Amino acid sequence: MTAEAVVAELAQKARKAGRTLSTSTSAERKAALEFIAQAIESSSAEILTANERDMASARRENMHPQMQDRLLLTPERIAGIASGARQVAALNDPLGRTLRESVLPNGLELKQISVPFGVIGMVYEARPNVTVDAAVILLASGNAALLRGSSTAHHSNEIFVNVMKKALEKTNISPEVIQLVPSADRATTKALLTARGLVDLVIPRGSAALIRMVVDEATVPTIETGAGVCHVYIDEFADIAKALPILINSKTHRPSVCNAAETLLVHKSVAPTFLPMALKALKDAGVILHSDATAQKVAEKFTIESTLATESNWSTEYGILEMNVAVVDSLDAAIDHIAQYGTKHTEAIVTENKENAARFIALSDCAAVMVNTSTRFTDGEQMGFGAEIGISNQKLHARGPMGLEAMTTTTWIVTGDGQIRS
Amino acid sequence: MTAEAVVAELAQKARKAGRTLSTSTSAERKAALEFIAQAIESSSAEILTANERDMASARRENMHPQMQDRLLLTPERIAGIASGARQVAALNDPLGRTLRESVLPNGLELKQISVPFGVIGMVYEARPNVTVDAAVILLASGNAALLRGSSTAHHSNEIFVNVMKKALEKTNISPEVIQLVPSADRATTKALLTARGLVDLVIPRGSAALIRMVVDEATVPTIETGAGVCHVYIDEFADIAKALPILINSKTHRPSVCNAAETLLVHKSVAPTFLPMALKALKDAGVILHSDATAQKVAEKFTIESTLATESNWSTEYGILEMNVAVVDSLDAAIDHIAQYGTKHTEAIVTENKENAARFIALSDCAAVMVNTSTRFTDGEQMGFGAEIGISNQKLHARGPMGLEAMTTTTWIVTGDGQIRS
Numbered sequence: 001m002t003a004e005a006v007v008a009e010l011a012q013k014a015r016k017a018g019r020t021l022s023t024s025t026s027a028e029r030k031a032a033l034e035f036i037a038q039a040i041e042s043s044s045a046e047i048l049t050a051n052e053r054d055m056a057s058a059r060r061e062n063m064h065p066q067m068q069d070r071l072l073l074t075p076e077r078i079a080g081i082a083s084g085a086r087q088v089a090a091l092n093d094p095l096g097r098t099l100r101e102s103v104l105p106n107g108l109e110l111k112q113i114s115v116p117f118g119v120i121g122m123v124y125e126a127r128p129n130v131t132v133d134a135a136v137i138l139l140a141s142g143n144a145a146l147l148r149g150s151s152t153a154h155h156s157n158e159i160f161v162n163v164m165k166k167a168l169e170k171t172n173i174s175p176e177v178i179q180l181v182p183s184a185d186r187a188t189t190k191a192l193l194t195a196r197g198l199v200d201l202v203i204p205r206g207s208a209a210l211i212r213m214v215v216d217e218a219t220v221p222t223i224e225t226g227a228g229v230c231h232v233y234i235d236e237f238a239d240i241a242k243a244l245p246i247l248i249n250s251k252t253h254r255p256s257v258c259n260a261a262e263t264l265l266v267h268k269s270v271a272p273t274f275l276p277m278a279l280k281a282l283k284d285a286g287v288i289l290h291s292d293a294t295a296q297k298v299a300e301k302f303t304i305e306s307t308l309a310t311e312s313n314w315s316t317e318y319g320i321l322e323m324n325v326a327v328v329d330s331l332d333a334a335i336d337h338i339a340q341y342g343t344k345h346t347e348a349i350v351t352e353n354k355e356n357a358a359r360f361i362a363l364s365d366c367a368a369v370m371v372n373t374s375t376r377f378t379d380g381e382q383m384g385f386g387a388e389i390g391i392s393n394q395k396l397h398a399r400g401p402m403g404l405e406a407m408t409t410t411t412w413i414v415t416g417d418g419q420i421r422s
Numbered sequence: 423m424t425a426e427a428v429v430a431e432l433a434q435k436a437r438k439a440g441r442t443l444s445t446s447t448s449a450e451r452k453a454a455l456e457f458i459a460q461a462i463e464s465s466s467a468e469i470l471t472a473n474e475r476d477m478a479s480a481r482r483e484n485m486h487p488q489m490q491d492r493l494l495l496t497p498e499r500i501a502g503i504a505s506g507a508r509q510v511a512a513l514n515d516p517l518g519r520t521l522r523e524s525v526l527p528n529g530l531e532l533k534q535i536s537v538p539f540g541v542i543g544m545v546y547e548a549r550p551n552v553t554v555d556a557a558v559i560l561l562a563s564g565n566a567a568l569l570r571g572s573s574t575a576h577h578s579n580e581i582f583v584n585v586m587k588k589a590l591e592k593t594n595i596s597p598e599v600i601q602l603v604p605s606a607d608r609a610t611t612k613a614l615l616t617a618r619g620l621v622d623l624v625i626p627r628g629s630a631a632l633i634r635m636v637v638d639e640a641t642v643p644t645i646e647t648g649a650g651v652c653h654v655y656i657d658e659f660a661d662i663a664k665a666l667p668i669l670i671n672s673k674t675h676r677p678s679v680c681n682a683a684e685t686l687l688v689h690k691s692v693a694p695t696f697l698p699m700a701l702k703a704l705k706d707a708g709v710i711l712h713s714d715a716t717a718q719k720v721a722e723k724f725t726i727e728s729t730l731a732t733e734s735n736w737s738t739e740y741g742i743l744e745m746n747v748a749v750v751d752s753l754d755a756a757i758d759h760i761a762q763y764g765t766k767h768t769e770a771i772v773t774e775n776k777e778n779a780a781r782f783i784a785l786s787d788c789a790a791v792m793v794n795t796s797t798r799f800t801d802g803e804q805m806g807f808g809a810e811i812g813i814s815n816q817k818l819h820a821r822g823p824m825g826l827e828a829m830t831t832t833t834w835i836v837t838g839d840g841q842i843r844s
Contacts (some may be wrong), residue, residue: 022784073726102806108795110805116788117817140462200817219637221818242840249842361835365540373530374839383532384524395539395622395831396643399818409817416795418664420671421804
C-alpha cells in the first residue's frame with residue numbers, strides 16, 4: 001500500500017469512528033479520559049519496557065543527550081502523563097457552547113455553536129508524552145486523532161496508543177478515534193499533509209524546520225506553532241528596577257522554549273544607564289552577547305565580552321543562552337525592528353507610559369504583548385487554560401496558546417417552521 | 423519587475439500604510455467610509471465611462487451575457503455600492519472587543535482583544551462591485567487591502583480604487599492601505615498567494631476552479647469560500663406541507679448562488695407520498711432532474727421527465743435549474759450521502775422529530791444546518807451581519823457567512839508590574 005492509501009484508510013476509519021464522539025455526551029468523554037488515565041497508570045511497566053527499546057536505539061545511534069531526555073519515560077513522568085489526562089477531564093466542555101444567538105424578524109432561530117473539527121492530524125517529534133497529551137485534548141474536544149510521531153519514539157507511541165484504545169473499549173466511543181500513523185517512512189507525513197477532504201486540520205509541533213516543511217507541503221489547513229524570535233523592548237519611560245528582572249527572566253528562565261526572548265531593544269535615552277547593567281547581568285547569567293554598533297561600544301567600554309551582531313543573528317531563535325542587543329532611536333524604530341525580524345509570537349515592552357504601551361500593543365503585530373512582564377508568560381498553563389496543544393504562531397483561527405476551545409470550530413443552526421426566502 | 427517584486431512592493435506599501443489604520447479610531451474609520459461613499463456618488467459619471475470601456479471589450483470578445491451582466495455598472499448599481507459603504511460604516515466596530523479577560527493569582531491582567539489581520543489579499547472575478555465591497559469591509563476591520571480583480575474589469579476596478587484613495591486623502595488613514603494588484607498578468611495572482619510574511623491572509627471569491635487554484639498554489643493562509651453542493655433531506659417525520667415549499671425555495675429561488683440546493687434526499691418511508699408531488703413541482707418550476715434508480719421509477723410511473731443520475735451528478739454544483747434526487751433508507755444513510763458528496767456548506771433537514779434533528783446537526787459536518795427552513799438563509803445579510811465578504815467553506819478561523827468580525831484576529835495583552843516566572 002502507498003503512504004497515501006495507508007493514511008486515507010486511517011483517516012476514513014477515524015472519521016467514521018468520530019461519529020461516536022460527535023454524538024457522545026460531555027460525561028462520556030470525561031469518563032473516557034479517566035479510563036485512559038487509569039489504563040496508563042496500570043500499564044506503567046509495559047510502557048517503560050517499550051520506551052527502553054526506543055532508548056536503546058537512541059543510545060546506539062548517539063542521539064543528542066537533550067533529545068534522549070525528551071524521549072525518556074520514567075515512572076514519575078508516566079504518572080504525570082496520566083494526571084495530565086485527568087486535568088483535561090476536569091476542564092469545561094468546549095463543545096456545544098452557544099457563541100451567538102438571535103431570532104430573526106421572520107421567526108427563524110439562529111444559533112452559532114461550537115463543534116469539533118472532525119479529524120485532526122498531529123505531526124511531532126520524539127516526545128512520547130505528546131502522543132497522550134494530544135490524543136487527550138483532541139478527545140476532550142470531540143476530534144478523532146491521527147498521530148504522526150517520530151520513528152525514534154515508535155515503540156513508546158505504539159504502547160500509548162494501544163493502552164488508550166483499550167481504555168476506550170469500556171466506553172461508547174469507538175477506539176478507532178485514535179490512530180497511530182506509521183512513522184517508519186517519511187512519506188506518511190506528506191500523505192497526511194495532502195489528505196484534503198479526509199483530514200480537517202494538521203498541527204505540527206516541533207522544530208522550525210518541521211514547521212516550515214509542513215507549511216510548504218500542506219494542502220490541508222494547518223496551524224503553525226512555535227517559532228519564537230521574541231523581543232524585550234526597554235522604553236524611554238521604563239522603570240529600570242522592573243526592566244532588569246524582566247529581561248533576565250525572559251532570556252534565562254528556560255531558554256529552550258519558544259517564549260524565551262532572543263533580542264533586547266533599548267531606547268537610546270535609557271541606554272547609557274540601563275545597558276551597562278543589563279549587559280553585565282546577562283553576562284553573569286552566562287549569556288553570549290551579539291550587539292549592534294552602539295551597544296558594542298558600551299560593551300567594550302565596560303570590558304563585557306560581546307561580538308558585533310550579524311544580519312542573521314537578528315532572526316535567529318537561539319534556544320540557548322545567547323542574545324542580541326540593539327539600541328533604537330524610538331518606539332517606532334523598535335516596532336520596525338520587530339516587524340523585520342520577529343515571528344509574531346510574543347513581544348514585551350517595559351514602560352510606565354500608557355500611550356507608549358498602547359502604541360506598542362497596536363503595532364507589534366504578535367500573538368501576545370507583555371507590558372511590564374516577562375515573555376515567559378505566553379503559556380497555556382500560566383494563562384489558566386489547563387492544557388495546551390501548542391502555541392499558534394499564525395493569525396488564522398487561533399492565536400497564541402491553544403487550549404480545548406481552539407480545537408473546536410463552529411456551525412450555524414437555523415431552526416424554522418417552514419420559512420422560505422422571498 | 424517580476425510579478426513577485428510587484429506584489430512585494432504593494433504589500434510592503436500596504437503594511438506600512440496599515441499602521442495608520444491600526445492606530446485609527448473607530449470614528450475615523452467610519453468617517454473614511456462616509457467619504458468613500460460620497461466620492462463614489464460624485465464620481466458616478468467617470469465610473470460609468472471606465473466601466474463602458476470594460477463592457478466594450480467584453481462585447482467584442484463575446485463574453486457570456488450573464489457575465490456581462492455582472493460586469494455592468496449602472497447609476498443605480500453605483501448608488502447601491504455607495505450605500506453599501508454607508509451600511510458598513512453603521513455596523514458595530516469589530517476591533518478592540520475584549521473576548522476574554524482575567525486576573526491571574528500573581529496579579530497579571532490578561533486580556534484577549536480583537537485586532538486586524540494586517541494585509542489581506544482578495545482574489546476575485548469580473549465583478550467590479552467586489553472592489554468596493556471588499557475594500558470597505560477590510561477598512562472597517564482595520565485591514566489593508568490588496569485587490570486582485572479580473573483583467574476584464576480592469577478599468578472599473580482602477581477607477582473605484584482611485585476614487586477610494588482620493589477619499590482617504592481627507593483622513594488620517596493613508597490612501598496606500600488600498601492597493602490594486604495589476605491583473606494583466608496571471609503571475610500576480612500566484613505571487614500574491616505565495617507572499618508569505620508579506621500578506622497575512624488571502625480570500626478567493628469566485629468559481630470552484632478559482633478556489634481550487636488558490637488552495638493548490640497558496641502558501642499564505644487562505645479562507646476558501648463558496649463551493650456549495652447543498653442537500654435538502656426530507657426525514658421520515660417530515661411535515662410534507664413544509665417540505666415542498668422549502669425544497670422549491672432552496673432549489674429555484676436563486677439557483678446561481680452557493681446556498682442553492684443541488685440534491686434532494688428523501689427517506690424511503692415518505693417517498694411514496696412525497697416524491698410524486700416533489701418531482702412534479704420541480705418539473706413545473708423548470709428543473710431538470712437526475713434521479714437514483716428508486717426515484718427514477720417514480721418519475722417514470724408518473725411520466726415526469728428525468729434521467730438516471732451518474733456518479734458525477736451527485737457532486738456537481740449546477741448553479742442552474744438542475745437537481746439530483748435520491749431515496750435513502752435512513753437518516754444515517756442521508757448523512758453518508760452528504761459526507762461523500764457534500765461541500766460542508768449548508769444542509770437542510772425537514773423533520774418534526776427533535777432527536778432526528780439533533781442527530782442531523784451533530785453529524786452533517788457543515789457550516790450551517792437548516793432545520794425546517796430553506797438553504798437560502800445561509801447569507802450574511804439574512805443572518806443580520808449587515809455585510810458579508812464571503813461564505814467560508816472551511817473550518818479554520820471562520821465558518822459560514824463572514825462579516826466584519828471574521829476579518830479580525832486576536833492578540834493577548836498581559837499587563838504586569840514587573841512580574842517574572844519562577
